[in-house]
Amino acid sequence: MRNARVAEILSAITDGEHTALPARLCAQCLSVLPVSGVGFALMTADGPSGVVLAATDARAEQLEELQFALGEGPCVEASDSGRAVLEPDLGADGPTRWPRFGAAVRRAGVQAIFAFPLRVGAIRVGVLDLYRDTPGRLTTPELADALAYADAATVVVLHLQDRHNGLVGPIDDRAEVHQATGMMTIQLGVPLAEALLRLRAHAYSSGRTVSAVAADVVNRRMSFDDSESS
Incomplete structure (x- = not known):
């Protein structure tokens, strides 16, 4: 970016x-x-x-x-x-x-x-x-x-998938999304902003909410690796 x-x-x-x-x-x-x-x-x-x-x-x-x-x-x-x-x-x-x-x-x-x-x-x-x-x-x-x-x-x-969040300012105001984004920075080796975009993109492509995908990451039901960006 x-x-x-x-x-x-x-x-x-x-x-x-x-x-x-x-x-x-x-x-x-x-x-x-x-x-x-x-x-x-x-x-x-x-x-x-x-x-x-x-x-x-x-x-x-x-x-x-x-x-x-x-x-x-x-x-x-x-x-x-x-x-x-x-x-x-x-x-x-x-x-x-x-x-x-x-x-x-x-x-x-x-x-x-x-x-x-x-x-x-x-x-x-x-x-x-x-x-x-x-x-x-x-x-x-x-x-x-x-x-x-x-x-x-x-x-x-x-x-636009998540109308409660602005485009500028804090990355997200929900603790679970913050936590999931932090875990993804380690899994993918990318900055926080890029991890959030990956999280949102996965939610977009799967027809799920960002919160639901974040919950799966935090509870270790799914993880991200290099295959997500190939």
Whole structure:
């Protein structure tokens, strides 16, 4: 995690109303980066979930949904590979890389797409897609900022699982979650913040609450090891 920049992004979009956080993150990303639209969608271990959490405009939302319908496109590729998909010139490469989506996205006037997978370890939670009307690569500082927004988007998805906790401030106010997180730092050899994200990601992927997973860790009914992050 790019901690300082991610914390700055989360602080800027947080005012106590969790339901609008995905939209706020997309809007801020659009205002900061040289892009024409932003989409934020959920993914699962099996691929696209079909849920668009937020989009900055109707075109971005339609392109997110089109990738779900076709089963191809940068968001699908990014989630499957676990790596960012940076396509600066759809006119040159889009039709070959994604035959159906490439043609449709060019008709929509989009010339470049940058897709960032949202993951914690091996667990897929979503994708942040940046659309641009002109071709061209992101500069190194712009790419770093886009990656920070992707990290912030990952935190937003996981924290929306537990609406009682804020995105900034104390890690968690429940003793059992604190205890479980401490045990996981030893099991995984990671900092407390990363351990909490792993805990939340496991709860997200298994459809359970964070408290229930924490209880299993504390009572030694489950443990985390390197396989959780492979």
